[in-house]
Amino acid sequence: MIDLLYADDVMVVVSKPDNLLSVPGIGEAKRDCLVTRLQLEFPTIRIVHRLDYATSGLLVLALNAGSHRALSIQFQERVPKKRYQALVTGNLAETQGKIDLPLSPDWENRPLSKVDLENGKPSLTHWQCIERQSEHSRVLLYPHTGRSHQLRVHLLAIGHPILGDVFYTDEAEHQQHPRMMLHADQLELRHPLSGEWMVFESPCPF
Template identity: 60%
Template structure:
């Protein structure tokens, strides 16, 4: 079940476990998802944004059409702040940086995404190294844009795929973890009714 971080009459903030879909997929076997689980407790809950099935961490849901509209506009305008924690293969030569590589769907290998300087949509990720180990590093990742698989593809393109990534890593880093080591640990957003800035955090589970 999701971990409930905060709720009021307008919003609910939860931390999604890894392996759970954000919304239903195609087929009877893909109907269980975070949104439906939250609706069991908050029947009017509406999804505002998503996380990959393999990613854990913070999501905000709206409890009315009005708050859903407000939050959706905030995300479109890139107002919310998001920070992820990840463990990546190898040790980067720099301590921090910005990745600007346009992305698009790899139509022959969906749902994989690829870098495409011609047809890709702009994608920007800021990153910084927290800690280094012998053959891997712990990093903070802050997506400025919100493209599908953005953090995963950007880390791969940098030469440091996320450990446990079944799509973009290679051995031995795929089997080094039984899950994708990517967690949405911080979310900042304006309350859709009061306008107050609110910060939410979820401890990294790895």
């Protein structure tokens, strides 16, 4: 089910469920996605940014060419503020920190990404640990950049991969969880017409 949080004449904000593509994949079997479902109610809808198939949470979409251009420029200039919540393996030693590691596609293992100190693109994630349990921690994640699989690879790189991640944890580990424990729970941006600063929240489902 797609949770519609906001809609006007130029944009909509929704919370995408986990295990749903943001846009159609290759082939008829991968046509079902967030955009095709929303087109039934909003025929002119256009994607602005994406979430991974396994990630749930907030996305803003445009309803015409003008708002699509304005919102896309915001994301290019890193105006929006995005926050994610995740459950990760183990207990982080510190309460907060940052992960500043360049990333690039792992071409031999597509669609994975990897830390690449020589040729990777600059990638920065700030994090805050808000809860420690016996075998895992709950963290808030603030990506400054938006590389493919950035949060997943960054957390793996510091030894705390996201629970339920089928790409970056072994099968015995991810089989213990019903989904990948990563949710985009807060999104802040400017309205593409009025310029009003808007804040949206989606409660974490895990």
